[in-house]
Amino acid sequence: MSPAASDPDGAAAVPAVTVVMAACNAQAYLAEALDSVLGQTLDDFELLLIDDASIDGTPDIVAAYARRDPRIRAIRLPHNAGVANARNLALNMARAPCVAICDDDDVQHPERLAAQLASLRAHPDWVMVGARVRPFGEIAPHAPLAWLPLDGVLARPRILFQALFIDSASMFRRDLARIRGLRYPTANVWEDWVFQALALQAGEIRVLPRILIDYRRHSAQQTSPRRLLAAGQRTRASMRRILEIAGATCGCAELELHHAISPNPFGLVPDRAYLIDHRHDVVSRATAWLESLGRQVVRAGWTTDAAFEAVAAVILRHLHGMLAQVRTEAESRAT
Incomplete structure (x- = not known):
């Protein structure tokens, strides 16, 4: 029919x-x-x-x-x-x-x-x-x-x-x-x-x-x-809302860090300026934030420890890749 x-x-x-x-x-x-x-x-x-x-x-x-x-x-x-x-x-x-x-x-x-x-x-x-x-x-x-x-x-x-x-x-x-x-x-x-x-x-x-x-x-x-790179505030607002849905809270500094380390699905570096400014300690900052975020969302029942740890490991590996990329770009501009 x-x-x-x-x-x-x-x-x-x-x-x-x-x-x-x-x-x-x-x-x-x-x-x-x-x-x-x-x-x-x-x-x-x-x-x-x-x-x-x-x-x-x-x-x-x-x-x-x-x-x-x-x-x-x-x-x-x-x-x-x-x-x-x-x-x-x-x-x-x-x-x-x-x-x-x-x-x-x-x-x-x-x-x-x-x-x-x-x-x-x-x-x-x-x-x-x-x-x-x-x-x-x-x-x-x-x-x-x-x-x-x-x-x-x-x-x-x-x-x-x-x-x-x-x-x-x-x-x-x-x-x-x-x-x-x-x-x-x-x-x-x-x-x-x-x-x-x-x-x-x-x-x-x-x-x-x-x-x-x-x-x-x-x-x-x-x-x-x-247009994606120009829409940073829209992305940050989305992240804040999604963290709320998952039972997590974050301050402005944590949100900026979260935005900078989150892989963009279109292969872009979300915030080059942030990574350059914090290149010496962004990995330690990210590690501490991910530990805090993991505790919050697991406590809220959103996900499990094992699942969050698996994704957090991918985030940190991707962060190292983004840092290498922005360093290479900075060095090429300097020469």
């Missing part, structure tokens, strides 16, 4: 997955992104396509695709509300038991929805599942992804330092929104990162070890290197 069809009594069939795509001034890539969604091996889905007040050719593309495929429910916002508000609107409208997030510039592999849905159905304790992505595009070769370990047991300590995966690779149970009231935060934080931390309060999150999305990297997106 087509997902847009009706049952014999005339009631609309409930799809297996609601796909959510917020689009804003996306005319360059939107058609390719939509084709990759509509070409999934799992065709039992609805696509909530939110046009976030685009001023380019996006509305025409949305209208053309909505006429072509009855699985698409298109909504145009009168004013630009931002991706968090657009996704929250879609969560209010979603009908399926599982929700998949797709971006307006990525390319979904044909088996993406089927693989993630099968994983959630096979593991009732999982509330969310991600996947590996393959970067491509104009800046991909210069900004490789640098994720912390994908082991699900380490998800809780890992999220204190880095998001678990890119949000456009996310599929989660709608009950997170319908019953638990989770929404993407609209404050000046990385909404997907905080949303993942909130979801961990409800159950387990896993990252499938398969590449299921081609993740486009270009200079206009929020995660371009230039």
Whole structure:
């Protein structure tokens, strides 16, 4: 049965997955992104396509695709509300038991929805599942992804330092929104990162070890290197909120240290100036902070000693690598 069809009594069939795509001034890539969604091996889905007040050719593309495929429910916002508000609107409208997030510039592999849905159905304790992505595009070769370990047991300590995966690779149970009231935060934080931390309060999150999305990297997106480095306060605010969720507190100095030592998933050094200024004692500072943070989150029941120690060891190894990098850069500038 087509997902847009009706049952014999005339009631609309409930799809297996609601796909959510917020689009804003996306005319360059939107058609390719939509084709990759509509070409999934799992065709039992609805696509909530939110046009976030685009001023380019996006509305025409949305209208053309909505006429072509009855699985698409298109909504145009009168004013630009931002991706968090657009996704929250879609969560209010979603009908399926599982929700998949797709971006307006990525390319979904044909088996993406089927693989993630099968994983959630096979593991009732999982509330969310991600996947590996393959970067491509104009800046991909210069900004490789640098994720912390994908082991699900380490998800809780890992999220204190880095998001678990890119949000456009996310599929989660709608009950997170319908019953638990989770929404993407609209404050000046990385909404997907905080949303993942909130979801961990409800159950387990896993990252499938398969590449299921081609993740486009270009200079206009929020995660371009230039815009990421300019968003330090947003990152710090996200970290503070996530530490609170995990039952930890930190002062301003500790937050600056936490930000400087946390690996950036896009391979960037978060705060070169901090590492240069504290290059002689940052390792000892980081070690002491990680010991304090570990005690707090274990005492709060967020994670275990063993899991936190495993992630902390990775953080310290990565810190040594960042220090070597900034020292090399400083020496090359001096010569």
